[in-house]
Amino acid sequence: MAALTLERMPSVPALATRLRDTTALIGRSVRRSTRQTDTLLISVLLPVMILLMFVYVFGGAIDSGQTSYVDFVVPGIIILTAGYGASSTAVDVANDVHGGIVDRFRSMPIRPTGVLTGHVVASLLRNAVSAALVIGVALLIGFDAAASFGAWVAALGIIAAYVLAMSWIAVAIGLVASGPEAASGFTFGMLFIPYVSSAFVPVASMPAVLAAIGAWNPVTPIADMVRNLLLGASVPASTVLAAVAWCTGLLVVGLTASSLLFRRRR
Amino acid sequence: MPVISARGLRKSYGDLVVLDGVDLDVERGQVLALLGPNGAGKTTIVRILSTLLAPDAGTARVAGHDVLSDPTRVRAAISLTGQDVALDDLLTGEENMRLMARLAHLPRAEVRSRSAELLEQFGLTDAARRLVRTYSGGMRRRLDLAVSLLGRPQVLFLDEPTTGLDPRSRNELWDVIRGVVAAGATVLLTTQYLEEADQLADRVAVIDHGRIIAQGTADELKTAVGSAHVELVLRDGTVQRLATDGSVADVRRLLGDVELRRLDVAGWQVRTPTLDDVFLTLTTSRPALAAATPGEH
Numbered sequence: 001m002a003a004l005t006l007e008r009m010p011s012v013p014a015l016a017t018r019l020r021d022t023t024a025l026i027g028r029s030v031r032r033s034t035r036q037t038d039t040l041l042i043s044v045l046l047p048v049m050i051l052l053m054f055v056y057v058f059g060g061a062i063d064s065g066q067t068s069y070v071d072f073v074v075p076g077i078i079i080l081t082a083g084y085g086a087s088s089t090a091v092d093v094a095n096d097v098h099g100g101i102v103d104r105f106r107s108m109p110i111r112p113t114g115v116l117t118g119h120v121v122a123s124l125l126r127n128a129v130s131a132a133l134v135i136g137v138a139l140l141i142g143f144d145a146a147a148s149f150g151a152w153v154a155a156l157g158i159i160a161a162y163v164l165a166m167s168w169i170a171v172a173i174g175l176v177a178s179g180p181e182a183a184s185g186f187t188f189g190m191l192f193i194p195y196v197s198s199a200f201v202p203v204a205s206m207p208a209v210l211a212a213i214g215a216w217n218p219v220t221p222i223a224d225m226v227r228n229l230l231l232g233a234s235v236p237a238s239t240v241l242a243a244v245a246w247c248t249g250l251l252v253v254g255l256t257a258s259s260l261l262f263r264r265r266r
Numbered sequence: 267m268p269v270i271s272a273r274g275l276r277k278s279y280g281d282l283v284v285l286d287g288v289d290l291d292v293e294r295g296q297v298l299a300l301l302g303p304n305g306a307g308k309t310t311i312v313r314i315l316s317t318l319l320a321p322d323a324g325t326a327r328v329a330g331h332d333v334l335s336d337p338t339r340v341r342a343a344i345s346l347t348g349q350d351v352a353l354d355d356l357l358t359g360e361e362n363m364r365l366m367a368r369l370a371h372l373p374r375a376e377v378r379s380r381s382a383e384l385l386e387q388f389g390l391t392d393a394a395r396r397l398v399r400t401y402s403g404g405m406r407r408r409l410d411l412a413v414s415l416l417g418r419p420q421v422l423f424l425d426e427p428t429t430g431l432d433p434r435s436r437n438e439l440w441d442v443i444r445g446v447v448a449a450g451a452t453v454l455l456t457t458q459y460l461e462e463a464d465q466l467a468d469r470v471a472v473i474d475h476g477r478i479i480a481q482g483t484a485d486e487l488k489t490a491v492g493s494a495h496v497e498l499v500l501r502d503g504t505v506q507r508l509a510t511d512g513s514v515a516d517v518r519r520l521l522g523d524v525e526l527r528r529l530d531v532a533g534w535q536v537r538t539p540t541l542d543d544v545f546l547t548l549t550t551s552r553p554a555l556a557a558a559t560p561g562e563h
Contacts, residue, residue, distance in 0.1 A: 017371065024368040028354060035356040035397070100350030104413075107316045107346040109338055110369050 021110045025118035032092065033122050039088050044130045047081040048137050054200065055141060062201055067231065074138045075159075075226035076199030078131045079219055082163045083194065085130070086170035087187040089123045093174025094183035116171050116258060123167040124160065131159065146232030155229040161247040162222050166190065168254025175261035199223040218246035267330075269294045269421055269452040270315060275324035277310055277476075284310045285321070286476035290454075292469075297453040299467035301460060301544075307476040308456035309349065312425045315454065316346040329420050344421045345414035349429065351406045352413070355399040359390055359409050362398060363416065370417035384412040388442060404435025411442060422446065424455040428462060440465055460484075460544060472548060479548050491547040494538045496520050501530040512536065 033040060054077065059069035096102050096115060105112040139145065147155065170187060177183035196210055197203070197219035203211050214220055221242035228235040270292040277285040285307045292298045300308045313319040315328055317337040326333045329343035346352075353362050363381035372380055385394050388408045393401065398409065407427065414422065427443065428436040443466055447453055457463055463470045464484040472480040472487065480487060494512040499505055506529075510516045517536060524531060 021369055024365055028357065028365050031361065032354065032356045100348040100352035101354060103318060103348050103350070104346060104352035104366075105369070106318050107341055107344065108366075108369055108417075109342040109371065 018111055018114070022114040022117050025114045026121045027118075029092070029118035029122035030125060033088075033126055036088070040126070043081070043084050043088060043126055044133060046084060047077055047130045047134050050080065051077045051134055051137060052141075058200075063205065064202065067227075068142065068144065070138060070141055070143050071231055072227065073200060074134065074143055074230065075155075075223045076194060076197075076219075077134050077138075078159055078226070079162065079199055079223055080191070080194045081130050081134065082127055082159075082166045083187070083190040085123050085127045085163070086166045086173075086190050087184055088126075089119050089167050089170040090174035090177065090183040090187045091180045092119050092122075093171050094177045094180040097175060098179055113259065113262060116262065119174075120164065120167040120171060123170070124163055127163045128160075131156075145230050147230045148232070151229040151232065155226045158222060158225055158243055158247065161244075161251070165247050165250035165254055168251060168258055170254075172254055172257035172261055175258060193217065194219045194223075197223060218250065221246060268292055269296075269330075270298075270326075270328050270454055272311070272315065272326040273324055275311065275314060275321045275326065277307075277314070277319070277321050284476050285314075288324070288473075288476070288478055290471065290478070292452055292454055294452055295447075295450055296469065297447055297455065297467045299463035299470045300454065300456040300473055301458070301463045301470050302456075302473035303458060306473045308473055309425055310476075311473075312346070312348075312423050312454065312456060316344055316423050317341055318346075342417075343419060344423060345417060345419040346423045346425070347410050347414045347427060348425045351410045353398050353406060353410055356397060358395050358397055359385060359401070360394040362409065363394075363413060366413045367416045372416065380416060384415060387445075388412040402435075404431055404438060407431060407435070407439055408442060411439070411446075415446065420452060422451050422453045422455075424453060426456055426458065429458070436462075460539070464488075472544060474548070480544075487544060488539050491539045491544050494536060497535055497537050498524065498529065498531050499533045501532045510536065512538065 051073070054073050055070045059073070062069055062072075064072035093116065096119075102112065102115060105115050135143070135145075170190070173186045174183045177186055194200070194217075196206075197214050197217035199219050203214035203220060206214055221239045224239050225235050225243040227233075228239075268291040270290060272288060272290040275285050275288040275290075276283075288307070288311060290298070290311070300311060302308050310319065314321050315326055315333060317333050317340050320334060328340045331339040331343070333340050354365070357365065360381060363385060364377055367377040367381050382391075382394075385391050388411070390405065390409055390412065393405060398406065401409065411424075411427070424443070428439050431439065440462070443453070443455075447466070453466075455462075455466065467484065469481065470484050470487055471478045480490065482490070494510050496508045496510050496517060497505060498508070508520050508523075510520055521534075524534075
């Protein structure tokens with residue numbers, strides 16, 4: 001009896017508590033990632049296979065101008081990977097809200113949105129591993145990166161921003177989906193968006209309609225920016241602006257949609 | 267002062283009225299069972315009292331705090347075990363316990379010890395390092411309940427804790443719940459089974475179509491619907507019910523009467539009231555029940 005009526009320990013400052021809660025939930029999501037070996041293998045190995053396929057199968061037939069195709073395509077592969085990662089994020093979120101675990105988190109003295117943050121951070125880490133692998137393999141097969149340290153940081157920064165935005169959009173998809181299978185289906189679109197952009201072929205080589213779409217595709221300025229940075233070329237200010245604006249915009253959309261949907265979903 | 271107290275709770279989804287003015291009181295250390303069929307509104311009451319859902323109208327206080335204006339304090343005092351097991355399938359039993367212990371803000375030093383202690387108490391020590399997805403239904407429910415006790419809640423909400431379990435697992439879980447109650451927790455549980463309410467609860471509130479239609483002890487309810495009876499099926503197809511207290515002597519006396527009256531009996535059985543009987547009786551108005559339904563105006 002006495003044990004059950006004991007007061008809880010006095011609360012430490014709210015921010016520190018929230019940080020500890022979120023850290024615990026990030027730990028949970030990361031641990032989940034390592035347990036889903038099939039998904040993990042696909043999200044880590046598939047990008048490498050796609051890289052090899054693009055370089056050795058299609059690459060010879062694609063005219064990437066002065067740039068060798070492997071130099072051209074690396075940013076595209078990393079961006080495409082974010083799409084695969086998004087699918088498992090959406091499925092994880094849908095699993096959580098359709099099982100009982102989110103209700104449990106909501107009935108605890110924590111900010112339950114931490115569970116979403118946990119999935120997003122795990123997604124960033126999974127993408128970091130697969131991007132590192134893609135870059136490593138690309139270097140082995142002749143990727144001629146000539147970037148300064150600052151350019152690497154800028155390139156990885158914009159990729160991280162894009163992955164972050166895609167992860168929050170995936171969270172929103174997971175929240176809106178009627179179940180894990182539906183969530184997985186919805187994210188399929190995210191896999192195709194990069195194809196109609198400058199990620200794999202120069203936009204100018206596409207038919208007029210697709211070229212117009214490609215020019216406005218958010219992936220285009222991001223892929224261009226990363227490519228130029230990694231190859232040590234200069235990046236037009238307009239490209240940087242467009243890339244940053246798209247990432248920020250997509251992130252705001254993803255975050256807003258996620259928080260509204262999470263609150264609505266009861 | 268009651269630990270759980272609700273007045274005039276209402277909730278509708280469009281035209282569908284889920285709760286139609288519910289009043290509830292549960293005293294400290296008491297177990298109240300909300301008994302009713304699917305769709306009666308049991309889960310909605312639990313979700314409102316555990317701060318997951320806002321009512322359209324009405325007020326509720328749990329552990330001295332208002333669920334609407336002070337949900338964080340309420341959450342710090344309660345735990346919820348829902349119909350869906352709230353565990354992570356891809357973590358082990360031990361990892362689930364430790365994660366929830368951290369989120370329940372147990373002191374760092376206590377996270378491991380309290381997890382181990384509860385796993386032991388719920389007979390899960392041997393399975394502690396296995397992924398939860400390999401657990402049986404009964405083990406999941408036990409772990410779910412163990413998790414909900416980590417933060418030493420004053421008030422436990424158990425939403426259909428044994429639905430879908432085999433009889434043996436159900437009995438095991440009942441024992442576990444009795445232990446929790448003996449330790450002094452206040453419990454509100456929902457169930458579709460009169461037997462479960464009978465086994466666990468001090469008081470039972472029967473709910474139907476979003477209204478509490480009767481409240482009392484399990485014995486009061488059973489008495490209200492008529493106690494056990496001997497049911498005779500005659501060869502001409504008619505059915506006769508003879509009230510009994512269920513004792514051997516009384517049943518023998520009744521059957522003796524039947525023999526004397528030379529009734530042509532095709533079959534007979536002793537029946538105790540079931541949830542169906544409670545409902546049939548309560549939903550066809552019987553004035554005698556008014557005494558067992560305080561708070562209904």
